[in-house]
Amino acid sequence: MSNDEGESRFSLPVRVYYEDTNTRGTVHHANFLKFMERARIECLRSLGVELDALRLHEGLLFVVRHAESTYLRPALFNDLLTVTTDLCAKGRVSMDFVHEVRRAADATLCCRGRIQVACVDAKTLRPRRLPERLLAEIADAC
Amino acid sequence: MSNDEGESRFSLPVRVYYEDTNTRGTVHHANFLKFMERARIECLRSLGVELDALRLHEGLLFVVRHAESTYLRPALFNDLLTVTTDLCAKGRVSMDFVHEVRRAADATLCCRGRIQVACVDAKTLRPRRLPERLLAEIADAC
Amino acid sequence: MSNDEGESRFSLPVRVYYEDTNTRGTVHHANFLKFMERARIECLRSLGVELDALRLHEGLLFVVRHAESTYLRPALFNDLLTVTTDLCAKGRVSMDFVHEVRRAADATLCCRGRIQVACVDAKTLRPRRLPERLLAEIADAC
Amino acid sequence: MSNDEGESRFSLPVRVYYEDTNTRGTVHHANFLKFMERARIECLRSLGVELDALRLHEGLLFVVRHAESTYLRPALFNDLLTVTTDLCAKGRVSMDFVHEVRRAADATLCCRGRIQVACVDAKTLRPRRLPERLLAEIADAC
Numbered sequence: 184m185s186n187d188e189g190e191s192r193f194s195l196p197v198r199v200y201y202e203d204t205n206t207r208g209t210v211h212h213a214n215f216l217k218f219m220e221r222a223r224i225e226c227l228r229s230l231g232v233e234l235d236a237l238r239l240h241e242g243l244l245f246v247v248r249h250a251e252s253t254y255l256r257p258a259l260f261n262d263l264l265t266v267t268t269d270l271c272a273k274g275r276v277s278m279d280f281v282h283e284v285r286r287a288a289d290a291t292l293c294c295r296g297r298i299q300v301a302c303v304d305a306k307t308l309r310p311r312r313l314p315e316r317l318l319a320e321i322a323d324a325c
Numbered sequence: 326m327s328n329d330e331g332e333s334r335f336s337l338p339v340r341v342y343y344e345d346t347n348t349r350g351t352v353h354h355a356n357f358l359k360f361m362e363r364a365r366i367e368c369l370r371s372l373g374v375e376l377d378a379l380r381l382h383e384g385l386l387f388v389v390r391h392a393e394s395t396y397l398r399p400a401l402f403n404d405l406l407t408v409t410t411d412l413c414a415k416g417r418v419s420m421d422f423v424h425e426v427r428r429a430a431d432a433t434l435c436c437r438g439r440i441q442v443a444c445v446d447a448k449t450l451r452p453r454r455l456p457e458r459l460l461a462e463i464a465d466a467c
Numbered sequence: 468m469s470n471d472e473g474e475s476r477f478s479l480p481v482r483v484y485y486e487d488t489n490t491r492g493t494v495h496h497a498n499f500l501k502f503m504e505r506a507r508i509e510c511l512r513s514l515g516v517e518l519d520a521l522r523l524h525e526g527l528l529f530v531v532r533h534a535e536s537t538y539l540r541p542a543l544f545n546d547l548l549t550v551t552t553d554l555c556a557k558g559r560v561s562m563d564f565v566h567e568v569r570r571a572a573d574a575t576l577c578c579r580g581r582i583q584v585a586c587v588d589a590k591t592l593r594p595r596r597l598p599e600r601l602l603a604e605i606a607d608a609c
Numbered sequence: 610m611s612n613d614e615g616e617s618r619f620s621l622p623v624r625v626y627y628e629d630t631n632t633r634g635t636v637h638h639a640n641f642l643k644f645m646e647r648a649r650i651e652c653l654r655s656l657g658v659e660l661d662a663l664r665l666h667e668g669l670l671f672v673v674r675h676a677e678s679t680y681l682r683p684a685l686f687n688d689l690l691t692v693t694t695d696l697c698a699k700g701r702v703s704m705d706f707v708h709e710v711r712r713a714a715d716a717t718l719c720c721r722g723r724i725q726v727a728c729v730d731a732k733t734l735r736p737r738r739l740p741e742r743l744l745a746e747i748a749d750a751c
Contacts, residue, residue, distance in 0.1 A: 485631040485633070485637060486631065486637055486639065488631045488632035489628065489630045489631060489632070489686075490627060490630035490631070490632070490686045492632050493632070495627060497628065543632070544632040
């Protein structure tokens with residue numbers, strides 16, 4: 184989970200199926216955000232954080248507060264993509280993730296996204312401090 | 326909600342957007358099931374049943390037990406579709422809905438589906454008797 | 468299509484169905500982008516632009532280049548939402564749309580988005596000038 | 610791709626993400642059809658058939674003609690599922706696939722589906738004979 188620049192980096196392969204595409208022949212722009220979420224969930228899992236357990240045992244949810252995505256090249260049906268996840272900033276109640284989606288075959292950058300995720304109480308949806316355990320793990324990863 | 330044959334019939338217009346299509350240029354087969362669900366929800370609403378209130382006040386959920394769909398003609402981006410809902414059978418704990426999805430412009434039949442929906446307890450997911458109020462309303466509609 | 472501030476404004480009602488929600492009880496963040504796209508398509512239709520005809524007769528596609536969305540309040544199953552569309556900037560080859568998604572019942576702002584849409588050649592995906600007809604219609608609307 | 614009963618059998622792991630679930634806490638019934646399609650595509654890939662190449666080089670599409678699915682147990686967010694694919698019948702222009710979706714942890718059967726897929730001309734959408742190469746590969750697999 185770290186690279187030369189000292190950032191965390193996690194990589195998830197994602198295959199493009201029909202469900203992801205649209206009649207223009209390309210992956211629908213909103214579906215790239217779903218690919219990024221899959222990568223984020225797997226990145227957190229690699230850090231020991233299971234989101235269903237976090238909700239059940241600690242009453243915490245991670246919710247998207249802000250999302251920004253830039254579309255550079257189309258991804259097509261049957262493409263194998265690589266979605267990277269970098270944790271580029273963290274506060275007490277939120278984290279910023281940067282994702283890149285590239286075609287695995289030639290590393291063409293299709294989409295780049297920056298997603299702010301807040302930690303909230305599962306019942307009240309009010310901001311809650313990120314769990315200490317995660318903060319420690321993230322500190323190691325960054 | 327009734328036609329010459331004495332069946333209930335409810336009709337919902339659905340516009341096809343990019344999100345519904347796939348790279349082959351047509352609506353994805355699984356998305357027709359989502360269109361049918363929208364039509365079912367609006368049909369139930371027209372009978373006075375709001376599914377969020379049913380869950381909150383009576384602890385009941387309606388869940389799909391069985392779905393069968395036949396695909397006859399493609400639907401395309403920007404098509405205006407008409408989704409009909411007929412309640413063709415009901416028991417004490419489940420209902421069978423028949424849906425047809427047609428292009429509004431020329432009534433071409435794109436897809437036909439038959440969906441069995443069961444009434445279950447929202448917590449245990451065990452079968453529960455359909456609410457009396459709905460049974461009465463359905464009886465009138467059939 | 469215009470309001471007191473002289474901006475274009477188009478409003479689309481969107482009902483939240485099960486397909487739009489996720490296990491946290493709220494509309495999935497990526498699906499708000501799909502609601503905004505529906506609103507954009509209906510806004511363009513109200514200006515006389517049908518995207519299937521634009522592709523067929525003029526060989527043009529509108530594709531999302533950049534999307535930014537802020538999530539303020541959750542939207543829930545069965546909520547009736549109102550999605551507004553404002554064209555806030557246009558160039559020769561792209562347009563910027565601003566959308567707000569509010570609960571119809573109490574006007575609570577759930578999500579705000581800014582989407583840059585480029586006009587491209589349907590075959591080469593290279594930038595193309597927005598059609599004159601649309602530029603004229605947009606000029607009136609702005 | 611074969612088991613004791615002499616059927617072809619292909620198995621694909623699928624992780625459940627937020628995008629797959631709905632507010633009732635479970636995978637949306639229509640999304641199981643998408644999981645089955647992913648498994649079908651990977652099964653065909655394991656037989657040497659790439660659907661994008663089939664369209665490009667032979668002008669053929671595989672389209673769903675009929676789908677039948679039975680929902681037995683819910684699948685939840687973060688569940689790891691196993692989707693099996695069995696080719697249970699084939700004609701000259703279509704194939705029948707049977708899928709089972711089970712929780713990987715305890716093999717609980719969540720959903721069973723039977724999907725008829727037809728081979729059609731990519732342009733006319735008229736029935737076309739399944740490619741010889743595939744028929745031979747399928748014959749070996751069955």
